[in-house]
Amino acid sequence: MVASNGSMATQSMAHAVKASSSSALGAIQVEGVGKVYPSRRGAASIVAVKDVSFSVAAGEFVSLVGPSGCGKSTMLMAIAGLTQPSGGRVVIDGQPVTAPRRSVGVMFQTPELFRWRNVLENVLLPVDVFGLNRAAYLERARELLRLAGLGAFEHAYPQELSGGMEQRTALCRVLVADPSIVLMDEPFGALDEFTRERLNIELLRIWDATRKTVVFVTHNIGEAVFLSDRVIVMGTQPGRVLEDVQVPLPRPRTVESMRERPYHETLYHIRDLLGLSH
Amino acid sequence: MAGVSAVDPTVESSIEGQANARAPGTVPGSNDDKPGLDPLQRRWVEPIVSLGVLITFLLAWTLSSQLRLISPLVLPPPASIATEIMDVVRAPWFLGDLVATTTETIVGYLLAAVVAIFLGVVLSTFRRLRRIVYPYVVVFQVIPSVALAPVLIIWLGPGISSKIGLAFTISFFVVLVNTIEGLERVPANSLRLMTSLAASRRQTFLMLSLPAALPYVFAGLRTSATLALIGALVGEFITSTAGLGRRLVEFSFAMKADSVWALLVLIGALGMVLYGIVALIDRRVVWWRA
Numbered sequence: 001m002v003a004s005n006g007s008m009a010t011q012s013m014a015h016a017v018k019a020s021s022s023s024a025l026g027a028i029q030v031e032g033v034g035k036v037y038p039s040r041r042g043a044a045s046i047v048a049v050k051d052v053s054f055s056v057a058a059g060e061f062v063s064l065v066g067p068s069g070c071g072k073s074t075m076l077m078a079i080a081g082l083t084q085p086s087g088g089r090v091v092i093d094g095q096p097v098t099a100p101r102r103s104v105g106v107m108f109q110t111p112e113l114f115r116w117r118n119v120l121e122n123v124l125l126p127v128d129v130f131g132l133n134r135a136a137y138l139e140r141a142r143e144l145l146r147l148a149g150l151g152a153f154e155h156a157y158p159q160e161l162s163g164g165m166e167q168r169t170a171l172c173r174v175l176v177a178d179p180s181i182v183l184m185d186e187p188f189g190a191l192d193e194f195t196r197e198r199l200n201i202e203l204l205r206i207w208d209a210t211r212k213t214v215v216f217v218t219h220n221i222g223e224a225v226f227l228s229d230r231v232i233v234m235g236t237q238p239g240r241v242l243e244d245v246q247v248p249l250p251r252p253r254t255v256e257s258m259r260e261r262p263y264h265e266t267l268y269h270i271r272d273l274l275g276l277s278h
Numbered sequence: 279m280a281g282v283s284a285v286d287p288t289v290e291s292s293i294e295g296q297a298n299a300r301a302p303g304t305v306p307g308s309n310d311d312k313p314g315l316d317p318l319q320r321r322w323v324e325p326i327v328s329l330g331v332l333i334t335f336l337l338a339w340t341l342s343s344q345l346r347l348i349s350p351l352v353l354p355p356p357a358s359i360a361t362e363i364m365d366v367v368r369a370p371w372f373l374g375d376l377v378a379t380t381t382e383t384i385v386g387y388l389l390a391a392v393v394a395i396f397l398g399v400v401l402s403t404f405r406r407l408r409r410i411v412y413p414y415v416v417v418f419q420v421i422p423s424v425a426l427a428p429v430l431i432i433w434l435g436p437g438i439s440s441k442i443g444l445a446f447t448i449s450f451f452v453v454l455v456n457t458i459e460g461l462e463r464v465p466a467n468s469l470r471l472m473t474s475l476a477a478s479r480r481q482t483f484l485m486l487s488l489p490a491a492l493p494y495v496f497a498g499l500r501t502s503a504t505l506a507l508i509g510a511l512v513g514e515f516i517t518s519t520a521g522l523g524r525r526l527v528e529f530s531f532a533m534k535a536d537s538v539w540a541l542l543v544l545i546g547a548l549g550m551v552l553y554g555i556v557a558l559i560d561r562r563v564v565w566w567r568a
Contacts (some may be wrong), residue, residue: 129475
């Protein structure tokens with residue numbers, strides 16, 4: 001539905017959005033990160049993550065996949081500066097992460113749109129928080145909304161949107177102030193399978209146009225393989241990296257990519273790693 | 279507060295869906311083929327039936343008065359209450375008493391609102407302070423504030439101040455508790471979103487916490503609008519120099535049943551007006567409430 005005018009918008013967006021982004025930035029190094037939650041009243045302290053290391057190059061799309069309790073969300077929050085690791089460190093573009101920074105945008109499982117702001121105003125939230133000039137970002141916000149198929153909904157309020165449309169708005173919001181890194185914590189986990197698949201395709205199209213570094217957390221293996229350059233497979237007790245899996249699928253990817261052999265081979269390889277029978 | 283409407287996720291079909299949803303309403307007058315009423319008719323029928331119930335009730339009331347089933351001292355017939363209302367409104371004392379009661383209510387209410395919202399924000403901002411103070415707030419809320427009336431009269435005298443004090447005390451805790459409650463219930467993920475944007479505390483408060491808490495604050499403000507009037511009236515019952523509450527007690531002691539009932543209706547109307555004003559402001563300020 002959005003595909004026909006969407007691809008046109010993508011082309012016009014390509015330079016508008018790319019020009020403003022500094023493509024060299026957005027490299028992440030995770031160096032021996034551990035997270036221990038202190039014990040509560042005599043119970044043993046919980047080791048959520050133990051000695052996790054990996055790196056993400058600027059402009060790369062990497063997914064963290066694993067069962068619940070593997071610490072994938074904890075890792076994401078550590079990169080975001082929303083939680084401090086108990087050991088090791090996260091380095092972004094040469095600087096250790098100690099607190100949230102403007103160049104890193106976070107998208108949560110729930111859209112967290114503000115009911116008193118319309119779609120456009122919700123997208124402009126980071127612009128307001130950063131104290132930037134709204135007028136200067138208005139066109140960019142509108143282009144992103146168009147790209148996400150929400151061009152006609154900029155004056156709608158969140159309570160009038162479907163779950164999928166809310167998450168698309170949240171996607172535009174995370175991109176509006178042009179972060180070099182976007183962290184996504186199961187952003188489509190609460191949506192139905194059909195909406196999730198369509199949003200994955202739209203996400204790739206928008207990523208193609210903007211080329212941010214993306215770290216994407218999910219427990220859906222198919223989603224991770226379809227979207228990512230690399231899938232970091234994590235295991236539990238304690239949370240750790242099992243394997244760093246390259247996805248040998250060419251880009252740009254379409255629905256057809258999910259029919260290809262490398263897609264299925266990677267998918268089943270990851271399933272084997274996680275001990276899932278097939 | 280889950281306000282996610284179940285609209286079809288696709289952009290186009292949701293527009294189609296709205297168009298289709300409107301279609302059945304455009305075919306009126308087809309009530310013979312379906313046993314139930316269609317929504318359009320139901321919208322008219324229910325208020326009419328509701329009005330019918332009221333008229334029936336008033337007729338039965340009048341009839342039982344005429345047949346001397348109820349003594350007019352216990353319950354005067356509606357017609358005599360109506361004429362008495364006109365007399366009361368025209369009486370020279372009425373405006374003065376109305377102004378006195380209204381002033382006490384509004385001043386006490388506004389003071390309570392301002393102080394309670396301010397204190398609620400302070401207590402929510404300083405968590406430790408809240409944990410120390412909040413138990414006492416809860417205890418105070420449980421004590422019937424009306425019982426404080428004699429104390430307030432000792433402190434503030436029989437004039438208007440003690441009634442303002444009572445209207446204040448009775449509406450204060452509702453607003454305070456609701457403000458704290460509303461600020462507590464700001465979604466944790468929304469707060470994390472603001473943190474991820476490196477927002478300052480002030481920005482988080484103004485852009486997120488305050489608007490998110492407003493529906494709760496206004497729920498408190500609506501409840502306390504009626505409570506403030508009760509406070510003023512109870513204060514007047516006990517000792518006072520003016521006010522509708524004092525007049526009501528006088529009429530009661532004089533066994534003027536007509537006048538008591540007429541005043542009750544007028545006080546009820548005053549309460550409805552005060553509540554209506556707050557509800558109107560509420561709807562303007564918190565227009566996004568589901």
